[in-house]
Amino acid sequence: MSAATETSLPAGSDTVGGVRVAVDVGGTFTDIVLIDETGAVGKAKVLSTPPDFEQGVIRGLRAVLSGHGVGGDGVQTLFHGMTVATNAVLEGRGSATALVTTRGFRDTLELGRGRRPDTYDMNWLKVNVLVPRRFRVEVNQRITADGDLAPPVDPAEASEIGRRLRDADVESIAVCLINSYVRPDEERRLAELLRAACPGVWVTASVDLDPEPGEYERTSTAVVNAYVAPIVDSYLGRLERELDGLGVHAPLYVMRSSGGLLRSGTARAEPVRLIESGPAAGVVGVRALARELGLDSVIAFDMGGTTAKATLIENGEAFETPQYEVGGAMNSGPGLGSGGGYPIRIASLDIAEIGAGGGSIFWVDAGGAPRVGPESAGASPGPACYGAGGTRPTLSDAKLLLGYLNPTAIAGGSQPLDADLAEQAMAPVADALGLSVLDVAYGAYEIAVAGMTRLMRAVTTERGRDPREATLVAFGGAGPAYVCAVARQLEIRRALVPPAPGLFSAVGLLVAEPQHELVRAHVDGALTVDTLSGLLDEMESEIVSGLVADGYEADRIRCERSAEMRYEGQTGTLRVGIPPGTMLGEPGLDGVLDRFEAEHERTYGHQKDRGSIRMPAIRVRAHVRNETDAGLLGVSHNLATDSGVAGSPGAVRDAYFGPSFGMLATRVLGRSDLTALPVAGPLIVEEMDSTIVITPDARASIDDHNDLVIELA
């Protein structure tokens, strides 16, 4: 099952004619945005169809193509963000996977690191191990810390293991040897022997994904990859067949966790890189927005039905994390609450996440304090106001009672909301707190805002960044209802809501760039200009020639070099960019060290002995320039002009803005009713997929690109 669509059209030949389509598949909705060569756009939002997500994709695609009067053959490129890989892990529906490892270390995967997410929780349970012990096999080999093979892998033993696993109907094999980061060749040799012994079975070598020391995390990374590989492969295969049936023969690109695109063929081989595919697309959109508007510091704030997410973008680059956990309570980077999920050591956009969304439940704890979440009403029964049997108050109920939500126009009017049910659900909490239902609804809103504020701090103050200097960009279905309040808490003076905020992740996909990278572990290596410079040059030419061979035009390729750096003994690294040319000559290396020291000072408030600076990994990342020449602003501008639900002229609704402002008659508008001239709040701006709440202390206007700009005094 080769990537047929990839070979039928060489990359780079897709520059003229036809439409470019982005498909973002989430747990609930599948969003589709299209742009043609004239810059005209089309869009669709359809229900997702798990587990056969491709059905929803095709349904939406059909709608958007026919709406635009284009046939399948008119599609020149397809961009895709998806949650198939994540869902397979979260739901434990991966493939039958085996692990082959060094003798004496069969249990590394199951032992884990031992940390528990919460010090005092005796009810916590570990996540299920993805490869049961019966499928974890030891090989009689050892790589020493110096790289000696004592003994090397015996080919006969490897082949025997491969045959045994194949006979046990294993679909996918992960290989991780102790100290393979020192001798990747030995692990790759074992992987090859296994491939030869069991054709048709996926084989993942850990060092191909993660070349760094730390056996548990590297093993886990390889295992997650192996576990989801057949699932993702089968999904993309089904999708490509369906696309074929629709007459779409365009190359398919998939969003990876680090914010770049992968050709679907590569994505199928290394699906662990897709775990944060969906959330990454939105961040990529905000990054493009920041670049095009020339904003130095931007916080991307994405909130939907179940989670709120934040990422910091500085000078046009989003922060990344070298490791995060999937499963457990939440996908997240390493921290004090780690240990609850499956760690993956793959560079990913640093997306902080909390369980706060429209469905989060509002309750009173035993000490009499009000709390929001982490429990959620989810899609079923959903918030009380949905009338589907939910009896506990949620954030959506609070927003309805506050007058922020239109009882008849949510999700384009398909979901009527019942304020009486919301009030009934809220009443017991109000009684317990001795507040009116209205005040308690506002309290729920404020507490949710406090949680989001903590989230923003995690990506700013915790990295030595001042959030007050940032522009807050809110998107997702629920984010725009909180944007003013969150900005106020962080003393942010400027916020922005792009057009069609509920479709924004799909828009981000349209402007994303194909991206490839090479990482070399450089453990304990001497820091000399020559070795480093030579290595980087070598890596760059390897990656560029690979891309050119794939059909990309050389003049569209741009390379970035960076190093992961830290002081001796530290586990966390800071990424330091190495601009072209800096490595030539002695001052070059000093310049890199200077930059590391400045970054350490900025992030942690101090520097240490220069002699103890280490560079555990170096990286070359190649970007291929995106061909959506209109840019993000062009796409989203046009989405807005063609956008949905304008308020009926002169519509007014009572909305409550807390004790200091009280209940105010609030104008309800559509985006197109606003102009460049700022209008003072309170205002409610209704769109098909989102509601923007402008508080009385804020002013709203529209910029040249149809972004809704919020200024706070």
Next chain:
Amino acid sequence: MSDIVAPNPVFADPVTFEVYRSQLVGLADEMGLIILRTSHSPILNHALDFSTAVCDASGRVLAQGNSMMVHIGTFPDAMSMIVDRWRDDLAPGDVFIFNDEDRVSQHLPDMYVAQPYFVGRELVGFGICCAHHVDIGGHTAGGMDVLAQSIFAEGIRIPLVKLYRAGKADEAVLAILKRNVRLPELLMGDLSGQLAALHAGEGGIAKLVERYGSDHFARLAEELLDYTERMVRREIAAIPDGRYEFADQLDDDGVGGGPVPLRVAITVRGDAIEVDWTGSGPQAASAINCHIANTRSISYGALQATFREQVAGNDGFRRAVDVVAPPNTIVNAGRTAARGARGLTIYRMVDTMLGALAQAMPERVPAAADGGPALVRFFGVDREGEAFVLPVGPWISGWGARMGSDGLDHASPLGANFANIPVEEVERSRRVRFEHRGFVPDTEGVGCWRGCYSVRFDIRFLSEGTLQLLTQRRVVRPYGLAGGHPGSASSNTIDRGSGPEQLPISAAISVSVGDLVSHVHSSGGGWGNPLEREPEAVLQEVLDEKMSRTRACEQYGVVLDDGLDGHLAVDRIGTLERRSDLGAASVCQTP
């Protein structure tokens, strides 16, 4: 999670309160993250052996980071000592340091650092953190030698002094400190992480005071302490009144004495609780003694873990809990008693506390865990004459079973919350090589719900030096509950080329190149009658080669059948018969 609604509204402004609470907890965690990210030793950045908290202007702990139980409960005493002694001499930029005071101490490697926070000239709060340093001087590296007979052998003792005065380092203190430890650069590096954490705390507190005003901030602090007290009292009130006693013991004291008894009597009266350690052994001649601050910390922590709801830990916690520990005992040692290896004792204290609490709350408390980590350090002097200290452990197996679930395999014990140090990280030293780290089949604490399996650790030495291997649970095994069996015992052996020889329970031994040391860690106790265990669960563990068919049959009464297609399956009838023979009374109840 069910809505437990307080009978009457208790807050004037509940929403502001909750926002404030969440910000303070976030700040304490933020301080911990800075230590995690900037520290240099694997004890901190791999094992996470540190803790953080923020306090109000009178030194009361308001919020604590998600970190080490054994540290956290000592912060209230540490802060009240600092405030009592220095309240009239505090300036912006002051930083305090100590590791040994009569009122508060852990063992000497645990260094407390605290800082008063000012807004303008007004004292508005404090930050405090405690971190375990790799070496602190003394007669053996690492400061944890069980053989130490007095604290003077264990390392440098730092009384409560100012490390910084108004932002200026006291070079004399630093010089004395550096001169007294084996790895001064490492100590300074990790100390700078602690300072960076305190600095971040200062910024965060200043912002909150700015937002609320210092009066309102102080009122909210008061509400926060009351809130925790209220939650603690509600939890205690839900425990049936009574006196619950339990005794456990340490196998030995490491110097030929022993066993060492630990005894607790927990008395619940309404919404108050007393934890009385009277009857525990006398102060030991070795380094397994606990400071009273440790004893309090463990008493609060083990109690908190049994609560139904998550309780925000702070100074208010202590108001409903009384801890009694007679002086000059293992749980309240005198000022010169050695304490370096108190890590062996605190986990047995947790076991003892939980054994008593299990009588009051059988449905909520697990059987004994593995008994605490094996503490493993390898140290010596290399060919160049440089000292080295290599943290190799902590080594653990995991938890005991509880009603409704098996014991957690390889999870940090309740008394701490650390991660292990990766094999590849330890091996980068080129001083040792791991040859095995994995489960030992047929070692789980048998029960309807099983305890964790034992884990075996084999290390081959690539250089000579001294191995300090502190273990327990070889004689008295981790207890089971409700008919569950005890976990299995630990063992330590060395093979110097002529076959394995037994090693003492706790020892510091010279090792040569090529020696192989093997430690089998104790396992967790089981819960409930093993004849009521779900047969399918037994089958799965046999398939996973964690359990032999013999054990399945003998201990659980589960008979397996090879089946026609070679797939192992439960022989239902055979199992019924076997269990009947073994005296099964009822079927396993799933709650």
